[in-house]
Amino acid sequence: xxxxxxxxxxxxxxxxxxxxxxxxxxxxxxxxxxxxxxxxxxxxxxxxxxxxxxxxxxxxxxxxxxxxxxxxxxxxxxxxxxxxxxxxxxxxxxxxxxxxxxxxxxxxxxxxxxxxxxxxxxxxxxxxxxxxxxxxxxxxxxxxxxxxxxxxxxxxxxxxxxxxxxxxxxxxxxxxxxxxxxxxxxxxxxxxxxxxxxxxxxxxxxxxxxxxxxxxxxxxxxxxxxxxxxxxxxxxxxxxxxxxxxxxxxxxxxxxxxxxxxxxxxxxxxxxxxxxxxxxxxxxxxxxxxxxxxxxxxxxxxxxxxxxxxxxxxxxxxxxxxxxxxxxxxxxxxxxxxxxxxxxxxxxxxxxxxxxxxxxxxxxxxxxxxxxxxxxxxxxxxxxxxxxxxxxxxxxxxxxxxxxxxxxxxxxxxxxxxxxxxxxxxxxxxxxxxxxxxxxxxxxxxxxxxxxxxxxxxxxxxxxxxxxxxxxxxxxxxxxxxxxxxxxxxxxxxxxxxxxxxxxxxx
Numbered sequence: 001x002x003x004x005x006x007x008x009x010x011x012x013x014x015x016x017x018x019x020x021x022x023x024x025x026x027x028x029x030x031x032x033x034x035x036x037x038x039x040x041x042x043x044x045x046x047x048x049x050x051x052x053x054x055x056x057x058x059x060x061x062x063x064x065x066x067x068x069x070x071x072x073x074x075x076x077x078x079x080x081x082x083x084x085x086x087x088x089x090x091x092x093x094x095x096x097x098x099x100x101x102x103x104x105x106x107x108x109x110x111x112x113x114x115x116x117x118x119x120x121x122x123x124x125x126x127x128x129x130x131x132x133x134x135x136x137x138x139x140x141x142x143x144x145x146x147x148x149x150x151x152x153x154x155x156x157x158x159x160x161x162x163x164x165x166x167x168x169x170x171x172x173x174x175x176x177x178x179x180x181x182x183x184x185x186x187x188x189x190x191x192x193x194x195x196x197x198x199x200x201x202x203x204x205x206x207x208x209x210x211x212x213x214x215x216x217x218x219x220x221x222x223x224x225x226x227x228x229x230x231x232x233x234x235x236x237x238x239x240x241x242x243x244x245x246x247x248x249x250x251x252x253x254x255x256x257x258x259x260x261x262x263x264x265x266x267x268x269x270x271x272x273x274x275x276x277x278x279x280x281x282x283x284x285x286x287x288x289x290x291x292x293x294x295x296x297x298x299x300x301x302x303x304x305x306x307x308x309x310x311x312x313x314x315x316x317x318x319x320x321x322x323x324x325x326x327x328x329x330x331x332x333x334x335x336x337x338x339x340x341x342x343x344x345x346x347x348x349x350x351x352x353x354x355x356x357x358x359x360x361x362x363x364x365x366x367x368x369x370x371x372x373x374x375x376x377x378x379x380x381x382x383x384x385x386x387x388x389x390x391x392x393x394x395x396x397x398x399x400x401x402x403x404x405x406x407x408x409x410x411x412x413x414x415x416x417x418x419x420x421x422x423x424x425x426x427x428x429x430x431x432x433x434x435x436x437x438x439x440x441x442x443x444x445x446x447x448x449x450x451x452x453x454x455x456x457x458x459x460x461x462x463x464x465x466x467x468x469x470x471x472x473x474x475x476x477x478x479x480x481x482x483x484x485x486x487x488x489x490x491x492x493x494x495x496x497x498x499x500x501x502x503x504x505x506x507x
Contacts, residue, residue, distance in 0.1 A: 036205045037212040040173070043201050044216050047144045047171035050198035056141060057169045063115055065166045065199065070108045072194050073159065076186075077101045080155055083182040087154070089359055090320040095276055096155075103441060104159040110443035110460070111167040118167065118464045121473075129485060129503065132477045139468035141169030143219035146242075148210065148233065150225045151177035151322055152279045152381075155187065161222045161245075162200065164463035170220075171199055175213045178206045179322055211236070218242050220467055224281070225249075227452055245456030245466055248449050251285040251379050251403040254436070255396055255422055257413030262293050265412040266300035269385070270347070272410075272436030274308060274363050277319040278383040279326075282408040282430065282440050285379060286386040288396045294389050298345060298365060301385075305347035305363045312348055313362050320359045321382060327359040330382035333375040334364065343367040377403065393418065397425045405429075405451030410436050429453050 073080070081096040111118075124135040145165040149158040158174050165172045176184035184204035191202045203209060214221065214233050217240040223233040224247040237244045256265045272284050289297045309318050321327040334344055345365040363383040369376050375386050390396050400406070409428035413419050423431050429449035432439040440447055446462035448454050458466050487499050 036203060036209050040203060040209070040212055040216060043173060043197055044144060044218075046198045047173065047201075050196075051141070051143050051171050055143075059116060059119060062119075062167055062169055063112060065195070066108055066112050066115070066163060068194050069159070069163055069166065069200075070105060070112070072190050073101065073104050073108070073155075076190055079186060080183065083186045084155065084180070086182040087151075087180040088320050088322055090316060090318070091276075092317045092319050094317065095319055099153055099276065099441075100155040103153075103156040104163075106441070106443060107156075107160040107459075108163045111163055111464070114461075115167055118461060124472075126474070129506075130474075130476075134475050134477070136473050136475075138471045138473050139168065139465065140471045142467060142469055143170060145170045145172050145467055146213065146216060146218040146221040147172065147174040148213065148221070148223040148225070149174060149176050150281075151179035152276065152281070154180040154183045157224050157247075158187065158202070161224075161458055161463070164458055165220075165222075165467040166200065168464050168467035170467055173201050173203065173213070173216075173218075175203045175205075175210055178204065178210075215239070220245070222456075222458065222466075223247065230454070245448065245458060246454045247281070247447075247456075247458075248407065248452065248454040249281040249379055249381070250406045250449065250453035251377075252282055252406045252408040252410065252428075253396075253400050253403075253426070254284045254287040254410040255393075255412065256287065256289050256293070256297070257411070257415060257418045258290050259415060260412045260434075262289070262296045263300040263303075266297055267304045268412075268435055269410075270301050270304040270363060271308065273385050274305070274318070274383055275437060277321055277361065278363075279319070279322065279381055280437065282437055283381070284385065284410055284436050285406075286388065288388050288390050288399075291389040291391055294367075294387070297387070298367075301363075301365060302345075302347045309348060312350055313360050314350070314358070318360065321361060322359070324359060326382070327361060330361055330380065330384060333373075333378065333380065333382075333384060334366070336374045337366045337369050340370065340373050342369050342373060371402075393421055396422065400426055405449065405453045407449045407453040408432065408439065427451065 081093055081101065084096045084100060085091045085093070119139065121136040121138045124137060126133050126135045147158060147161045147165065154177055158176055162172050162174055176187065181204065184202070188202040188204055191200055203213065214236040219242070221233070221237050221242050222245040223230055227248045227250065230246045230248045234244055234246060254269055256262060269284050269287060275283070309315060321330060338344055345367060347363040347365065350362045361383055364385070366375055366384060366386045368388060369386050375384070388399060405427055407429045409423065409426050409431045411419050411422050411431070411433050413433070419433060427450055430439050430447060439445065444460045446457035447459040448457035456466055457463070488496050
């Protein structure tokens, strides 16, 4: 790219960044947003009141809500997929089906099948000195739960936590992203027809609505999105002492072991990087390849990309970047690498000018970027894959620790010593061995980040527990007059002192 074109490119990116920043700090509210904010407050009050009248819905009521939600998604799958396609400009129907439709239905189905077991009190041991009492942990609903969903999987990342919160017996309000207005509008309409607003309500709107939403005194708030915005959400929730689950992101590394098939690893990594055009919080962000296998990996990656997209990225099976701003942001990472003298290798032959019009970016390798490159530190969130080489696994750990707390860690190896060496030294929210992305869609495994990539878990049992109050219950039986603790009642005499000595040594 010539110096003049680079200058124009940077000016265009700066203009888009300025417009985005202005939308975040806009002072007055538009009339429609003002109305929506009033609706947030009234809906919250109505849900709180409804919960107070019925604070512990029974199994049948919860199962009925999940059934309604399941039917709503299943019956309107085509409409929802089309809405997602409109929002992205080009969203592969198969990807919407896998990640959004099937993903949502699978999450609900898991909760329906396991609901009775999840609701069952957990029996706990009571010390012999307090017998014949009993102890148990009862999962009580929290109240009104808020869910703030992102744009990249706007349907599934709304439905999955909503379903878990409903299963746990809560009332739920969800705010969807303004970057997917067609999907948000459709789901909002469908939910309003199927559920009373005091049970479940969906909201759309811009940044001002999201800010007002996060300021509501929810009993629990789940946010999925960037680390930067997550900090602001946590601050807003802290004012109300609202507990939060933060599903953030981060640079998720991939390590190919010294003896693993490079071709097999390339097939799975390229698939994970190209799915939804890399706009996935757990997408492989950068990769480590044994030094003597770099050429083999680049060839295998190019072969895989051409197998997956034989007609190029202009075809409908390759998803667009969500909008022009994000397309410019990702391309700026590529141009910055080039300015730093880094080799950039597109995996598909494309007409760049044609692709920019459609916000499509081909899968691209950035070979061995240095610390002067923005892509070394910034999360890609697109189909660009930085490639590093290594001689010793200790070198890998040193680089990963420069981008601490990844949401996911991917290790390709059949050797336990390699796997353990890496996984024991990288503090990742989730780990997958010999595959990418698939750890997220395992309904019985908890999902969540750690440190800068998030806090709290959901999915499976942990999701149900996140939206519940683990209420410890101690019940003394009618035979309580015979418990050993009565020997400790005042006035304290010799027997009490003897009992204290025994208690020091006895569980």
